[in-house]
Amino acid sequence: MTSKDLELIAALPEGATLGLIAPAGPPKRESLDRIPALLAAHGFRAKFMPGIAAGPARLDYLAADDATRLADLHAAFADPEVDAVLCLRGGYGCARLLDRIDTALLRRHPKLLIGFSDISSLIGLLDHLGLPSLHAPMPSSNLLEPESANDARALFALLHRGLRRGDVIAPAGFAPHALNRGEGPVRGRLIGGNLAVFTALLGTPWAPRAEGVILFLEDVSEPPYRVDRLLAQLRLAGVLEAAAGFVLGGFTGAEEPADAVLADYFGTCGKPVLAGWPSGHQTPNVALPMGLQVELDVARRRLSYL
Structure with missing residues (x-):
């Protein structure tokens, strides 16, 4: 087996260019001037797609109108200077683009897409295309903040290093816990992202292909009853039954924690749950390569890429 055979995500060299897009909500304008320096400090160049300068659309929760955001997404993937595509922030808006995305273009110019939150829609689309992505923090979300310095170092180090078969993610200094041990380590494709966004894909052509997967879920500012409703929808759609195991990230920002709801759905499911x-939506926000085969080992509290 050659080193190329071991490669799951190609390493990006020093000076590689990240194409910056805002496919969902408007980025913080005050953050844009700081992004090139952040990237340069970690060995990358920034290339802003032209639509970012357009400003918010008539619907002010969108970074620009649909046509502009779509054009930027296509331009970033087609641009030979761009080595990977970094989303500026989440919010809302990616779902409005899904049925207009030129998937043939994305297949012709496969690049790593980086983001989380509302970007989970695009992560789901790329999974349908058989392309990996990176669920990771974004510059106009909180990556520029001092408390996210470790997240920034880890993200950009991963991009420079790439991902190979056998690589392990076991967050140092943090202790995920076994909500259910199941029957030992399980293997499957890692999919998911934001719970609300992921669930909204049900009933669309980009509904999750969940048979045998390892499902990662997180969310923010959702009270327990809404987390319950979303998980009930996944259960009724057969997604929870189809999955082989689960990784539950942060459920943050709500007045009341969702721990009891998560325990109710996953504590007795008989499958491995970490x-x-x-x-x-928290610090740390450990980057997770998505759409790839992993082994979930609850006893060791880790994910291994296969």
């Missing part, structure tokens, strides 16, 4: 994984 809860408290430090990824999501």
Whole structure:
């Protein structure tokens, strides 16, 4: 087996260019001037797609109108100077683009897409195309903040290093716990992301292909009854039954924690469940390569890429 055979995500060299897009909500304008320096400090160049300068659309929760955001997404993938595509922030808006995305273009120019939150829609689409992505923090979300310095170092180090078969993610200094041990380590494709966004894909052409997967879920500012409703929808759609195991990230920002709801759905499911994984709308937000085969080992509290 050659080193190329071991490669799951190609390493990006020093000076590689990250194409910056805002496919969902508007980025914080004050953050844009700081992004090139952040990337340069970690060995990358920034290339802003032109639509970012357009400003918010008539619907001010969108970074720009649908046509502009779509054009930027296509341009970033087609641009030969761009080595990977970094989303600026989540919010809402990616779902409005899904049925208009030129999937043939994405297949012709496969690049790593980086983001989380509302970007989970695009992560789901890329999974349908057989392309990996990176569930990871974004510059206009909180990556520029001092408390996210470790997240930034880890993310950009991963991009420079790439991902190979046998690589392990076992967050140092944090202790995810076994909500259910199941029957030992299980293997499957890692899919998922934000619970609300992931669930909204049900009933669409990009509904999750969940048979035998390892399902990662996180969310923010959702009270327990809404987490319950979303998980009930996944259960009724057969997604929870189809999955081989679960990784539960942060469920943060709500006045009341969702721990009891998560325990109700996953505590007696008979499958491996690792809860408290430090990824999501929180610090730390550990980067997770998605759409790839992993082994979930609850006893060792880790994910291994196969």
